[in-house]
Amino acid sequence: xxxxxxxxxxxxxxxxxxxxxxxxxxxxxxxxxxxxxxxxxxxxxxxxxxxxxxxxxxxxxxxxxxxxxxxxxxxxxxxxxxxxxxxxxxxxxxxxxxxxxxxxxxxxxxxx
Amino acid sequence: xxxxxxxxxxxxxxxxxxxxxxxxxxxxxxxxxxxxxxxxxxxxxxxxxxxxxxxxxxxxxxxxxxxxxxxxxxxxxxxxxxxxxxxxxxxxxxxxxxxxxxxxxxxxxxxxxxxx
Numbered sequence: 001x002x003x004x005x006x007x008x009x010x011x012x013x014x015x016x017x018x019x020x021x022x023x024x025x026x027x028x029x030x031x032x033x034x035x036x037x038x039x040x041x042x043x044x045x046x047x048x049x050x051x052x053x054x055x056x057x058x059x060x061x062x063x064x065x066x067x068x069x070x071x072x073x074x075x076x077x078x079x080x081x082x083x084x085x086x087x088x089x090x091x092x093x094x095x096x097x098x099x100x101x102x103x104x105x106x107x108x109x110x111x112x
Numbered sequence: 113x114x115x116x117x118x119x120x121x122x123x124x125x126x127x128x129x130x131x132x133x134x135x136x137x138x139x140x141x142x143x144x145x146x147x148x149x150x151x152x153x154x155x156x157x158x159x160x161x162x163x164x165x166x167x168x169x170x171x172x173x174x175x176x177x178x179x180x181x182x183x184x185x186x187x188x189x190x191x192x193x194x195x196x197x198x199x200x201x202x203x204x205x206x207x208x209x210x211x212x213x214x215x216x217x218x219x220x221x222x223x224x225x226x227x228x
Contacts, residue, residue, distance in 0.1 A: 042219040
């Protein structure tokens with residue numbers, strides 16, 4: 001079945017890089033997403049990657065996809081205190097904008 | 113970008129009453145809306161998918177008579193929690209896509225429901 005796993009917590013110092021990891025089980029995933037959720041708020045789409053890509057970079061964000069190992073990572077360069085939030089990875093197996101399966105979320109804490 | 117709103121943002125109700133939560137797409141026509149439930153420190157659990165003008169498709173384990181979903185127009189979907197009980201207390205989030213916003217889900221800010 002479909003399953004998405006993430007580690008629950010990550011703590012880094014301001015200015016360091018953060019790497020949040022995610023594994024998924026469904027090899028038919030088409031799109032993989034990273035969302036950010038701040039306390040008491042909805043989800044904000046950070047970036048996504050199509051399953052035939054290995055890497056995508058967008059300013060401070062770098063997404064790496066290892067399709068063989070079904071492993072996805074999000075690297076945040078020069079992490080700031082404003083990056084403190086919960087980060088969810090999600091997969092879609094139908095189409096872009098279709099049903100999403102979410103991981104448990106990784107709580108990122110950035111210490112000054 | 114596309115904007116989705118939810119109303120109310122917080123609601124407290126007594127056990128046994130029904131509560132309606134609205135989800136609106138403000139600047140696009142949402143042919144599909146999704147309803148999620150999120151427990152504290154937990155992931156989002158998809159409850160149901162609704163397409164405008166048709167019955168919602170519920171995920172396994174979600175009681176459709178308990179969580180009534182209506183998607184009567186291209187900009188509005190409602191979730192009604194009927195005969196609410198304390199275990200229904202949760203954070204409910206909707207998302208939508210459609211029209212020019214077809215290629216991703218746009219999320220509302222969520223509704224915090226507390227049942228006393």
